[in-house]
C-alpha cells in the first residue's frame with residue numbers, strides 16, 4: 011500500500027476532500043498547489059503532522075524535482091479545469107495540463123515513484139449517440155478535453171518500469187467541498203433554483219454523467235490500494251450507470267426539493283458546450299468493485315443544507331467559479 015502521497019492541485023475542489031480522507035486513513039500527504047482559488051480550504055490541514063504544503067507552480071521543473079522526492083505515489087489533479095477557463099487562457103492550459111504533466115511523469119519514473127493516478131475527464135468522449143466505454147473513440151469538443159487526452163497519452167506511454175500509471179475519467183462532480191465550486195451543474199442548478207426560485211435550463215435533452223466528489227475520492231484511494239496488476243496502465247470511467255441524466259432530468263429532480271420554483275426548459279445551447287454523453291461504468295465496478303454511494307438526490311439535500319444554513323455565506327462570490335482565476 012502506498013503511504014506517502016503527493017497530491018498536485020491538493021488545494022482544489024477534489025484535492026481538499028482527498029486530503030481530508032487520506033489524512034483520516036493515516037496517509038502522509040504532501041500537496042503542491044499555486045492557490046488559484048485561494049488557500050482558506052487547506053487551513054485545517056496545516057495543523058496535521060502528516061500534512062505538508064508547498065505553495066508553487068507545477069510548471070517550475072526545479073521545484074517539481076524537489077517535490078517528488080521520497081514519496082510512494084502521486085495523484086495528479088492540478089490543472090486548468092473546464093472548457094470556459096481553458097478557452098480564455100489556452101497557452102497556460104497547455105503548459106499546465108500537458109507540459110507540466112510530461113515533466114511530472116518523467117520525474118516520477120526517475121524517482122521510482124510506485125503509483126501515478128491521473129485525473130482525466132469523461133469530456134474526452136465529447137458527443138456520442140451510443141453509451142461510451144473506455145474503449146470508445148474520443149471525440150473532444152473543447153481545448154480542455156484536448157489537453158486531457160494529451161495528458162492521458164503522456165501518462166500511459168511514459169516509462170512505467172517502476173511507476174504504475176492509472177487514468178481516471180471522472181464524470182461531472184457534485185457535492186460540497188471546502189474549496190467549493192458552484193459552477194458544476196448540479197451545485198449550480200440547486201443554488202440558482204433555491205436563491206432565485208427560478209431556473210432556466212438550456213440543451214434540455216443533453217446527457218451528462220455525474221458523480222459525487224466523495225465517490226471520486228473513494229475511487230482514487232481504491233486505485234492506490236489495488237493490486238498493481240489490476241490498475242497498471244488502465245483507464246477507468248469513474249461514476250455509476252444510474253447517474254447518467256439529461257439536464258432537464260437533473261432540473262426536475264431538484265424541483266422536487268424546491269416545488270415552488272419555476273422551471274423553464276429550452277432546447278438550444280447558449281454557451282457552446284455541446285457535450286452529450288452517456289457513459290458505462292461497468293469496468294470500474296467489475297475490476298475495483300466500485301459503486302457510487304451518493305445519489306443525485308442525496309447530493310442535492312446536502313447542498314441545500316449548506317445553502318439554507320448559510321454555511322457558505324456568499325455563494326455568488328467569484329472564487330467559487332473557475333473563471334475567477336483569470337479576472
Ligand SMILES: NC(=O)c1ccc[n+]([C@@H]2O[C@H](COP(=O)([O-])OP(=O)(O)OC[C@H]3O[C@@H](n4cnc5c(N)ncnc54)[C@H](O)[C@@H]3O)[C@@H](O)[C@H]2O)c1
Nearest residue numbers: 019021022023024043044046067068088089129131180183
Ligand atoms: N470537478 C470535476 O467535475 C472534474 C471532472 C473530471 C475531471 N476533473 C479533473 O480533476 C482534477 C481536479 O479538478 P477540481 O474540480 O478539483 O478543480 P480545481 O480547479 O478546484 O482544482 C485544481 C487545483 O489545481 C491548482 N493548480 C492549477 N494550476 C496549477 C499550477 N500551475 N501549479 C500548481 N497548482 C495548480 C489550482 O490552484 C487548484 O487548487 C482536474 O485535473 C480536473 O481536470 C474534475
